[in-house]
Every structure is written in C-alpha cells, then in structure tokens.
Amino acid sequence: MSSLAIYNTLTRRKEPFVPLVPGKVGLYVCGPTVYDFIHVGNARTFSVFDLVVRWLRSSGYAVTYVRNITDVDDKIMDRARSRGEPIEALTERTVAAFAEDCARLNLLAPDSEPRATRYIGPMLELIGVLESKGLAYRGANADVYFSVRDFPGYGKLSRRNLDDLRAGERVAVEAAKRDPLDFVLWKAAKPGEPSWPSVFGAGRPGWHIECSAMSCRELGETFDIHGGGWDLQFPHHENEIAQSEGAHEKPFVNVWMHSAFLNMGDEKMSKSLCNFFTTREVIESLDPVQGGEQLRFFLLRGHYRSELAFTRELLEDAGNTLRGFYTALREVPPGEGEADRSHPLAARFRDAMNDDFDTPVAFAVLHELRAEVNRTRSPALAGLLKALGGTIGFLQADPEAFLKGGVSIDAGKGGATIDVDALVAERAAAKRARDFARADAIRAQLDSAGIVLEDKPGGATEWRKK
Ligand SMILES: [Zn+2]
Known part of the structure; x- marks a missing residue:
C-alpha cells in the first residue's frame, strides 16, 4: 500500500x-x-x-x-x-x-x-x-513591532532575501520602524476603533x-x-x-x-482587483440541488497546486461529468455492504490521492470505474464508485434526487414554473389513451424547459435536467 x-x-x-x-x-x-x-x-x-x-x-x-x-x-x-x-x-x-x-x-x-x-x-x-527575547520593540507611535533583523530565519518559507526585500520596498519608511520590513504586532488604540487594555497600552492585534x-x-x-x-x-x-x-x-x-x-482571465481572482464572483452567486446561478457539489467538483478536479481558470464552460463541464457519475449510480444502485477496496482501481485511486492529493488522476480512475459500472452493471462496483467518491466528499447524494435537480423549473415564460412530475404523469396517461400528439407535445414542452425524459422498459419514465 x-x-x-x-x-x-x-x-x-x-x-x-x-x-x-x-x-x-x-x-x-x-x-x-x-x-x-x-x-x-x-x-x-x-x-x-x-x-x-x-x-x-x-x-x-x-x-x-x-x-x-x-x-x-x-x-x-x-x-x-x-x-x-x-x-x-x-x-x-x-x-x-x-x-x-x-x-x-x-x-x-x-x-x-x-x-x-x-x-x-x-x-x-x-x-x-x-x-523579552529582544524580538519585539515599542515604536515611537506606541505600536509594537516585530524586529525582522533579529530573527535569523526570516524569508526561509518564501525564499526571499532581506536585502532584496528592502530594495523592493517602495513605501516610504515609517519613522516608527527600525527596519521597513518590521511588521506590527500590536496597534495602539485610535478613537472609534475597538481596543483592548494591555501592558503595551490600549490597542488591538496586528x-x-x-x-x-x-x-x-x-x-x-x-x-x-x-x-x-x-x-x-x-x-x-x-x-x-x-x-x-x-x-x-x-x-x-x-x-x-x-x-x-x-x-479570471490572466489575473488571480481577488477582492482587491474587483474581478470576483462570490461563492453564493455562483452556486445560485446553478441548479439548486446540484450547484454546491458542481462548484466543489469544478474547484477540486484540477490539482491544488495548479492555477485554475474560472469559466462558465469549465463549470458546466464539471456539472456534466458529475451528472455522468450520478447517472451510473442511478442505473446501477450500489450494493449493500462494504466496498471492495482491494480492487485494482481502488488501489490506483489511493495511489493518486497519496501522491500529493493528485485529484486529476484520482478522478480519471473514477471515470474508468464509472465505465466499468456501466459495462458490467455490477452493484459491487457501483458501491466502490460511491465509496471512493465519499472519501473526498463526492457522490453521496441520492442519485434520483440529484439528477432531477431543483423542483421549481423556469419554463422560460415570464418566470412561470412547471410541475415536471405532473406533466410526466399526464404524458403517461396520454400515451395509455393513445393520444400521442398530446404526449409528444408534453415532451416538447419539457424539452424547451430543459428537461430530458428517459422512457424505461416497463413503462416508467425518468427525467433529469439537461
Ligand atoms: Zn494565518
């Protein structure tokens, strides 16, 4: 292992x-x-x-x-x-x-x-x-600073050299600091700001x-x-x-x-650049049932140390892929009991995750597993797919409910909503009455509202959002 x-x-x-x-x-x-x-x-x-x-x-x-x-x-x-x-x-x-x-x-x-x-x-x-160790001092402005030059390891994480950092320091040297790189530990209280009493005088932490x-x-x-x-x-x-x-x-x-x-484009998404979407506005732009997991999947399918571009296309693609996993789990319900973690695909998934959380490879393995589930229709493999997804927080929703998505669907006519289940039942009744024109009209209406129908052997009809 x-x-x-x-x-x-x-x-x-x-x-x-x-x-x-x-x-x-x-x-x-x-x-x-x-x-x-x-x-x-x-x-x-x-x-x-x-x-x-x-x-x-x-x-x-x-x-x-x-x-x-x-x-x-x-x-x-x-x-x-x-x-x-x-x-x-x-x-x-x-x-x-x-x-x-x-x-x-x-x-x-x-x-x-x-x-x-x-x-x-x-x-x-x-x-x-x-x-007490000589690493902090009180500035003339009553702020308390950390003395960077007195800590020998400064710069070791970001691999910066103090002289380079000082040379790059564009802001005017603050008079209260001994070194422009010194940073504030405790800020003296100012009127109208929250503050706490301390031996350094009233103030707040840096x-x-x-x-x-x-x-x-x-x-x-x-x-x-x-x-x-x-x-x-x-x-x-x-x-x-x-x-x-x-x-x-x-x-x-x-x-x-x-x-x-x-x-976003070529720039990092940040509040200071004003080029951001809030998490909630993105989720709310997606299906109310699927949106959270769709965004999570979009964010995690790339490797965490690789930059990732935020685009609607990639977000939609994540949704399609996720729905593909859930469709496999709906078609082949996972078997009861423990998943077989000794399966070669389980071992490859584990190896990928153990290799610095290599999610692109791990999800590729889940893709292969999904294809195996579709091919073999094995409840045990479906159980393994759900279990492996579950180790990193995916694929745990009820597939039927997930694929149906939000219950209130905008039919595109003045924001009116349609009751999909009622229309599906009406279509079934029309088909039984051999009113195929009506049945086709309902399918077309649902199609234009973004609902796909799948007629199953035995007469049942399942639906999902496109
Ligand atoms: Zn922190």
Missing part, C-alpha cells in the same frame, strides 16, 4: 508524510476575514483543505482541524463604518453567511474555529515573550499574531500541517514563522501547504 507524500512549500519538495504523533495530525488553515461573502477563489482554498482533511481521515488519521476567523481588521472596521453598522453585527452576519457557503460546498466543520477577538490574551502573552497565538493554543508549539492560499506565503506565513519560532525556539510547522490561485 502506498503512503502519503505531500509537497512541502518550505523545502520545495514532495516528502513522505510523517506525523509528529503516529496516527494523529494537527492541521491549521488560515480562515476568512469576515467583512463580506467569500469569493470563489477563497472557496477553492477551503475546498482544497477540506479534501486534505477528508483524505487524511479516510486514511485512518485522527485529524484535529483548526481554521480561524479573523474578526478584527482594518477592512472590517472600514466596512462597518461605511455601512453604519456595529462591527459585531457585521462580523456575526458574515460568519453565519460563511457557514452557509461552507455547508453548500459540503465542507466539514473544523474541530475548532477560533476567532481572533477571543484570543487577545494569548496574543498579548506571545508578544510579551517576543519582547493580523499575523493571531495565527501564531491561536495555532499554538489549539495544536501546540509545533504541529504537522499549515495550509492557506498561495499568496499568504509572504508576508503572512513568513511572519507567523518569525513570531512562533522566535518565541518558542523550535520548529513551528512540519509541512506547509499552499493552494494555487483561481484566475
């Missing part, structure tokens, strides 16, 4: 995965800043790490999955101010919307979802340790310190896997390493995993 290998951004190599404690995995993923709906690029990152968690668990690991929520930040304060809304109301609403989006994407809830505002104490403790403090509380000073989007390598993850290793003087994370961008 193959064992798991993961590409580690820190070493730039694929390495055999060896957990700190046999059989257990601590995994931390940088979560959302809660001021707005997540866009589909964010959904890609969270879907990738959901896949990682599911595969680790399917492989027998006991995983502790932590994904934080950043609920204190300039963007949150700006948004709350512009909306004339209290910060807490904005963050609570956004956290709830995020949970809804995650549920639609079938993402597992993390074991712990720490919020920054509830970990101010641990953050201040950590800043205190850094100050962004980076929360992940160091919360991951340590939830997973310990050293843990197995830290994940996030590609763009978080620098400066966020570099700064997390500096804070955690500076304070604890031991390795922070064994394996760093980064998921690649989702692109």
Whole structure:
C-alpha cells in the first residue's frame, strides 16, 4: 500500500508524510476575514483543505482541524463604518453567511474555529515573550513591532532575501520602524476603533499574531500541517514563522501547504482587483440541488497546486461529468455492504490521492470505474464508485434526487414554473389513451424547459435536467 507524500512549500519538495504523533495530525488553515461573502477563489482554498482533511481521515488519521476567523481588521472596521453598522453585527452576519457557503460546498466543520477577538490574551502573552527575547520593540507611535533583523530565519518559507526585500520596498519608511520590513504586532488604540487594555497600552492585534497565538493554543508549539492560499506565503506565513519560532525556539510547522490561485482571465481572482464572483452567486446561478457539489467538483478536479481558470464552460463541464457519475449510480444502485477496496482501481485511486492529493488522476480512475459500472452493471462496483467518491466528499447524494435537480423549473415564460412530475404523469396517461400528439407535445414542452425524459422498459419514465 502506498503512503502519503505531500509537497512541502518550505523545502520545495514532495516528502513522505510523517506525523509528529503516529496516527494523529494537527492541521491549521488560515480562515476568512469576515467583512463580506467569500469569493470563489477563497472557496477553492477551503475546498482544497477540506479534501486534505477528508483524505487524511479516510486514511485512518485522527485529524484535529483548526481554521480561524479573523474578526478584527482594518477592512472590517472600514466596512462597518461605511455601512453604519456595529462591527459585531457585521462580523456575526458574515460568519453565519460563511457557514452557509461552507455547508453548500459540503465542507466539514473544523474541530475548532477560533476567532481572533477571543484570543487577545494569548496574543498579548506571545508578544510579551517576543519582547523579552529582544524580538519585539515599542515604536515611537506606541505600536509594537516585530524586529525582522533579529530573527535569523526570516524569508526561509518564501525564499526571499532581506536585502532584496528592502530594495523592493517602495513605501516610504515609517519613522516608527527600525527596519521597513518590521511588521506590527500590536496597534495602539485610535478613537472609534475597538481596543483592548494591555501592558503595551490600549490597542488591538496586528493580523499575523493571531495565527501564531491561536495555532499554538489549539495544536501546540509545533504541529504537522499549515495550509492557506498561495499568496499568504509572504508576508503572512513568513511572519507567523518569525513570531512562533522566535518565541518558542523550535520548529513551528512540519509541512506547509499552499493552494494555487483561481484566475479570471490572466489575473488571480481577488477582492482587491474587483474581478470576483462570490461563492453564493455562483452556486445560485446553478441548479439548486446540484450547484454546491458542481462548484466543489469544478474547484477540486484540477490539482491544488495548479492555477485554475474560472469559466462558465469549465463549470458546466464539471456539472456534466458529475451528472455522468450520478447517472451510473442511478442505473446501477450500489450494493449493500462494504466496498471492495482491494480492487485494482481502488488501489490506483489511493495511489493518486497519496501522491500529493493528485485529484486529476484520482478522478480519471473514477471515470474508468464509472465505465466499468456501466459495462458490467455490477452493484459491487457501483458501491466502490460511491465509496471512493465519499472519501473526498463526492457522490453521496441520492442519485434520483440529484439528477432531477431543483423542483421549481423556469419554463422560460415570464418566470412561470412547471410541475415536471405532473406533466410526466399526464404524458403517461396520454400515451395509455393513445393520444400521442398530446404526449409528444408534453415532451416538447419539457424539452424547451430543459428537461430530458428517459422512457424505461416497463413503462416508467425518468427525467433529469439537461
Ligand atoms: Zn494565518
């Protein structure tokens, strides 16, 4: 049996995965800043790490999955101010919307979802340790900074050299900082901003310190896997390493995993470029029953370290492929009992997933398995298809219900909806009465509404959306 290998951004190599404690995995993923709906690029990152968690668990690991929520930040304060809304109301609403989006994407809830505002104490403790070790200092503006030049490993994750970074620093050197690369740990309170009392004076945390403090509380000073989007390598993850290793003087994370961008055209999808779709608007543009799994499939069928283009065509293609899997499961209902994991296709699927979560190969294996199900009509193979899909969170819906899709279908006439089941029953009655003109008219009406009918031996008719 193959064992798991993961590409580690820190070493730039694929390495055999060896957990700190046999059989257990601590995994931390940088979560959302809660001021707005997540866009589909964010959904890609969270879907990738959901896949990682599911595969680790399917492989027998006991995983502790932590994904934080950043609920204190300039963007949150700006948004709350512009909306004339209290910060807490904005963050609570956004956290709830995020949970809804995650549920639609079938993402597992993390074991712990720490919020920054509830970990101010641990953050201040950590800043205190850094100050006592000479790695943090109080600026003239009363902010507290991390002193990058005093941490020898700075730049090792993103492989940047401090002198190059300084040369590339275009912003004017802030007078309060000793070095332009120093980053803020604690920001002095300003009027109208949330603040907490501290030995450094009233203020609020910088962004980076929360992940160091919360991951340590939830997973310990050293843990197995830290994940996030590609763009978080620098400066966020570099700064997390500096804070955690500076304070604890031991390795922070064994394996760093980064998921690649989702692109719009040639550019990364991002809020700052204003070229994004929110996750919910994409799902809502799709079938209400199929949309969540369709988007999840679109996001995960490419390899997580390859950039992915967001296009309607690719999204539709993902839907067609997914419906093909469900059609096989409808035609050949999975047998009862345990799937045969010793089948050669099961072994190839496992090898692909163990090879740094190689989903393109894993899904190609499922394609082959689907063809085998169609050819042999073997309930045992259908059971294996469903079971393998289930290891990474796919193909678990009832095939009949999934393929029918949403119940309310726009007939294209002023947004009117049609009752498909009633029309199918009326067509059956017309056929029994040998009124074939009426039966054909109903088929044509359903066809123009995007419904395909399949007459089965024995007289039953099944339908699905095109
Ligand atoms: Zn983080």
